[in-house]
Amino acid sequence: MIDPPSLEKMIAEFSSLPGIGRKTARRLAYHLLTRSRGRIKPFCESLKEADEKIKTCSVCHAFTEEDPCPLCASREHAKTLCIVEKSSDILPFENAGIHRGLYHVLGGTLSPLDGVGPEELHIPGLIERIRKLNLQEVILALGSSPEAESTALLIDRLLQDLPVKRTRLARGIPMGSDLEFIDEITMLRAFEGRISL
Numbered sequence: 001m002i003d004p005p006s007l008e009k010m011i012a013e014f015s016s017l018p019g020i021g022r023k024t025a026r027r028l029a030y031h032l033l034t035r036s037r038g039r040i041k042p043f044c045e046s047l048k049e050a051d052e053k054i055k056t057c058s059v060c061h062a063f064t065e066e067d068p069c070p071l072c073a074s075r076e077h078a079k080t081l082c083i084v085e086k087s088s089d090i091l092p093f094e095n096a097g098i099h100r101g102l103y104h105v106l107g108g109t110l111s112p113l114d115g116v117g118p119e120e121l122h123i124p125g126l127i128e129r130i131r132k133l134n135l136q137e138v139i140l141a142l143g144s145s146p147e148a149e150s151t152a153l154l155i156d157r158l159l160q161d162l163p164v165k166r167t168r169l170a171r172g173i174p175m176g177s178d179l180e181f182i183d184e185i186t187m188l189r190a191f192e193g194r195i196s197l
């Protein structure tokens with residue numbers, strides 16, 4: 001049996017998402033059309049609403065509906081700033097309740113092969129921001145892939161002349177793993193045991 005064109009289109013959209021293969025995409029599409037028909041409209045509306053409302057904070061580049069984001073607005077006098085790769089990496093810190101300071105989202109890691117150099121990341125803005133803020137500590141929380149390591153190295157070098165303590169998360173975050181998926185305990189340990197640079 002061949003899937004009708006509109007269903008085929010739906011499957012193609014699902015399978016364009018990371019981690020969703022064609023089989024799973026097809027299962028999801030069939031599931032929505034058979035057992036969850038009523039979910040389709042709210043599902044589409046939530047996508048549309050997020051697409052319309054979500055932007056990035058002009059200060060820290062986290063996802064937000066307001067600019068500046070609530071974190072930047074409420075923590076302007078914070079003494080620590082945590083540098084993360086992407087907006088979704090903020091959540092584990094907030095969930096674990098370990099960091100009550102500011103964040104800065106780089107928007108990726110250095111990856112020369114994919115054409116991502118320092119200019120493609122929010123690094124100039126970061127340096128500018130740190131210069132202006134009266135911070136005690138900057139925490140590099142960039143995961144453990146080789147790209148993350150070289151990004152951390154570059155940022156550390158750029159910050160070394162500024163009068164601020166530089167630390168990084170302790171080892172213990174599994175090699176190559178994504179901060180977003182780290183459990184709270186591992187995150188807590190890595191944060192508490194952070195290392196001076």
Ligand SMILES: [Zn+2]
Nearest residue numbers: 057060069072
């Ligand atoms: Zn912000």
